Amino acid sequence: MSNAATALFNIQTGxxxxxxxxxxxxxxxxxxxxxxxxxxxxxIDLRSIPLAPGEEEKILNTLGRGEIHAQLNALxxxxxxxxxxxxxxxVTHFNDENNVISRFIExxxxxxxxxxxxxxxxxxxxxxxxSLQENSDVNSKDNSLEKLE
Numbered sequence: 001m002s003n004a005a006t007a008l009f010n011i012q013t014g015x016x017x018x019x020x021x022x023x024x025x026x027x028x029x030x031x032x033x034x035x036x037x038x039x040x041x042x043x044i045d046l047r048s049i050p051l052a053p054g055e056e057e058k059i060l061n062t063l064g065r066g067e068i069h070a071q072l073n074a075l076x077x078x079x080x081x082x083x084x085x086x087x088x089x090x091v092t093h094f095n096d097e098n099n100v101i102s103r104f105i106e107x108x109x110x111x112x113x114x115x116x117x118x119x120x121x122x123x124x125x126x127x128x129x130x131s132l133q134e135n136s137d138v139n140s141k142d143n144s145l146e147k148l149e
Contacts, residue, residue, distance in 0.1 A: 018052045021059055028063070028088055031107035035087055041108040056103070063088060063105070070114060076101075080111055 024044065031042035046056055064084035072078050077094045089106040091113060116124075 018050050018055060020049055020051055021055050021062075024049065024059060025062060028085075028105060028107060032085065032087055035107050035109070041106070043107075044105040046103045046105060059105075060090060063090065072113070074113075078113065080114060 027044065031040075031044075034040040034042065046059070051059075066082035066084050066086065068080075068082035070080040072080070076096065077098070079090075079092045079094070081090045081092075082088070083090060087107060087109060089108065089111050091104045091106055091111055092100055093102045095101050
């Protein structure tokens with residue numbers, strides 16, 4: 001087969017690169033620009049993009065780590081890391097065996113997974129109100145007893 005014939009095929013073998021690292025990093029840059037100028041958020045599903053072994057790590061190493069690292073347990077463990085580029089976050093979800101089941105690059109001011117849901121805030125308000133009312137009732141009874149003594 002001639003070189004011209006083989007040039008028509010893009011066959012990936014072994015540790016050959018997919019060449020998706022730089023385009024993906026440019027996509028992050030453009031998404032960050034859209035966040036700044038238009039308030040538009042973006043999510044890139046790293047598991048949906050064909051990457052050769054080591055390319056995901058290269059992307060994560062290039063983005064680096066910033067000041068914020070959060071872990072949460074909601075339907076399984078998750079890790080949220082701000083990269084060295086503010087507004088660019090890596091959100092990773094794990095299964096019970098601590099294997100990565102999904103990983104996203106989120107370009108946003110705050111990942112939605114860290115935001116309190118309205119229903120949860122309402123529930124928290126109601127619980128706090130009830131707790132304060134109970135404490136107020138107990139304090140009123142204690143004050144009444146003190147006056148009697």
